[in-house]
Amino acid sequence: MRVTIFGATGLLGQALMDEWRDDEVTGLGSADADIRSPEQVSTVIARHCPDWIVLAAAYTDVDGCESHRDLAFAVNCDGAVNVFDGKHDQPYEVDAPLAPQSVYGESKAAAEKQIRDIYPDCCILRTSWVFGVGGKCFPDTILKLAATRKELEIVNDQRGCPTYTVDLARAIQQLCRKGATGTVHATNSGDCTWFDFGSELVKASGLDVQVRPTTSDRFVRPAKRPAYSVLSSSSLCQYGVVMPSWQEATQRYLAERERATRNQVG
Ligand SMILES: NC(=O)c1ccc[n+]([C@@H]2O[C@H](COP(=O)([O-])OP(=O)(O)OC[C@H]3O[C@@H](n4cnc5c(N)ncnc54)[C@H](OP(=O)(O)O)[C@@H]3O)[C@@H](O)[C@H]2O)c1
Numbered sequence: 001m002r003v004t005i006f007g008a009t010g011l012l013g014q015a016l017m018d019e020w021r022d023d024e025v026t027g028l029g030s031a032d033a034d035i036r037s038p039e040q041v042s043t044v045i046a047r048h049c050p051d052w053i054v055l056a057a058a059y060t061d062v063d064g065c066e067s068h069r070d071l072a073f074a075v076n077c078d079g080a081v082n083v084f085d086g087k088h089d090q091p092y093e094v095d096a097p098l099a100p101q102s103v104y105g106e107s108k109a110a111a112e113k114q115i116r117d118i119y120p121d122c123c124i125l126r127t128s129w130v131f132g133v134g135g136k137c138f139p140d141t142i143l144k145l146a147a148t149r150k151e152l153e154i155v156n157d158q159r160g161c162p163t164y165t166v167d168l169a170r171a172i173q174q175l176c177r178k179g180a181t182g183t184v185h186a187t188n189s190g191d192c193t194w195f196d197f198g199s200e201l202v203k204a205s206g207l208d209v210q211v212r213p214t215t216s217d218r219f220v221r222p223a224k225r226p227a228y229s230v231l232s233s234s235s236l237c238q239y240g241v242v243m244p245s246w247q248e249a250t251q252r253y254l255a256e257r258e259r260a261t262r263n264q265v266g
Contacts, residue, residue: 003176004028004050006035006083007057011135015165016056020173026050030057035079045083052176055083058108065104066222076107077114084115084122102223112183123180125172128187128229129197131253132165133260139253142198146209152202156195156213160229161187164249166256171241178239185231188246200250 001023007013008027017027026048033040035057045053058076059065065072100106112124131137145152163186171186192200195213202209216225236243243249 001051001176002026002049003052003054004045004048005054005056006033007055010056010058010060011130011132011137012165012168013056014134015132015169016054016172019166019169023052028057035082036074038082041082053083054172054176055080057083060104062102062104062225063222065102065107069103069107072103072107073110076104077111080111081114081118084119101226104223121181123175124183125175126183126185126231127163127168128231129160129162130165130168131162133253133256134165138162138194138197139201139250140257142201143205143207143257146202146205146207149209151210151212152198153212153214153218154195154198155216155219156193157215158225158227158229159191159193160226161189161191161231162197162246162249163187163243164246164253166252167243167249171236171243174241175239178241180239182235184235184239185233186236186241186243187231187233188243188249189233190245190247191230192246197246197250200247201254204250204254 003020003023003025005013005016005020005025005027007029008017009029013027013029017025028044033044035041035055057079059068059072065076100109115122115124129138131139142152142154167188168186175184175186193213195211199211202211216227233243
């Protein structure tokens with residue numbers, strides 16, 4: 001099969017490119033095709049004629065979206081619709097009511113609605129708290145801070161599911177092969193607060209740093225974050241896809257990060 005991945009240069013996209021085996025995969029960054037341009041999108045799709053399209057491209061700066069609303073909608077909603085504009089012959093599918101709390105969330109929810117209208121049989125995958133080697137993410141920030149401090153304060157009043165890009169890339173590949181339709185929630189299994197996640201990272205790295213819990217009001221940011229964003233795994237289980245625990249994924253991430261750092265130095 002031929003697969004075209006938009007957003008191949010991003011955190012998830014890099015893992016998709018590394019993990020996707022046995023198919024003819026083309027990865028595109030914004031320099032190859034700006035998804036805000038219907039012409040650029042049509043041109044690359046016509047060139048590659050994919051059987052599957054994975055859209056991992058987005059404007060993901062949640063706080064930046066608050067002050068750049070037009071850009072958020074241009075990339076996350078209009079861009080997504082440009083990729084799935086109804087002019088291709090890929091069948092996909094529908095789902096669920098939403099209550100976005102930020103401009104980022106609004107732009108993503110608007111995209112979901114429009115893409116479902118165009119492709120009732122599409123597969124929309126929602127995920128959360130994505131981390132991996134090759135881009136900005138919570139563990140990378142925490143480990144960099146932990147290398148220079150004796151104490152860290154991390155918020156303990158937001159609960160969610162961390163998701164390792166490698167496991168997500170593998171799950172996406174399985175979902176494509178199984179012809180998944182509808183909305184699917186895919187995260188590593190289990191849930192935690194950012195404080196739990198940070199504590200696990202520091203402990204597993206063997207760092208001598210004191211991690212203390214704090215509250216979100218100590219770290220006010222432009223975009224509101226939900227206190228509870230745990231996604232149910234039942235939609236993923238329906239397809240027989242099981243993702244490892246976030247703790248186990250954290251161990252593999254740390255090993256991958258270490259290898260990547262060693263390669264950079266060497
Ligand atoms: N990170 C998270 O915690 C998280 C949580 C839930 C859901 N998600 C979703 O998961 C998906 C992947 O996120 P990620 O964290 O891997 O994103 P990321 O690391 O920020 O990468 C974003 C990707 O989008 C591409 N892109 C941005 N603007 C574009 C444009 N106008 N035209 C074409 N490509 C463009 C970038 O290309 P260039 O680098 O070449 O410019 C890059 O490849 C997104 O849909 C995101 O909303 C992420």
